[in-house]
Amino acid sequence: MTPVPRLPRASQRGITLFGLLFWALLVGFIGYVLVRAVPTINEYLTIKRAVEKVAAGQPATVAEARTAFDRQKEVEYSIASIDSKDLVITKENDKVVIGFAYDKEIPLFGPVYLLLKYEGQAKAP
Structure with a gap:
């Protein structure tokens, strides 16, 4: 009987x-992050959509634009990071331009946070 050669x-x-x-x-850490x-990204996209709707409505005054954003915020319950005062x-070339910027801190564990900076703007069509 011959022995089986080992590799x-x-x-x-x-x-x-x-x-x-x-x-x-x-993979677990990346999934956790x-x-x-993802909820903050969803909130950013909701804010951007709301700002674009307000800008498309061509508000005549700043107060009217802020009021329109407050109404959009009441409809979209996920907007919590900014208010109309932010x-x-x-106006650029007689078109309303609405911009926003905010920071979002996400607690990961202990004293470690992830800082995301969001900004955007919408011009009236």
Whole structure:
């Protein structure tokens, strides 16, 4: 009976337990950050949509634009980071331009936070 030849260790392939744990921790951490950040991205897109609606309505005054945004904020319950007083309302070439900017801190664990800076603007068509 002839013995079965063993393959050299260099030709064996696979993943080590430490490698598997490393990748599991990395994917888990990225997933955790995404789960915490996606609601803020959704809020940003909702704010941008609301500002674009207000700008499309061609408000005549700054107070009218702020009131229109407050009405949009009442309809869209997910807007919590800014108020109408945080809007920057200007006119360019007789068109209303509404801008906004805000920071969102997302607590990750302990004293570690993720800071996201959002800004946008909408011009009247």
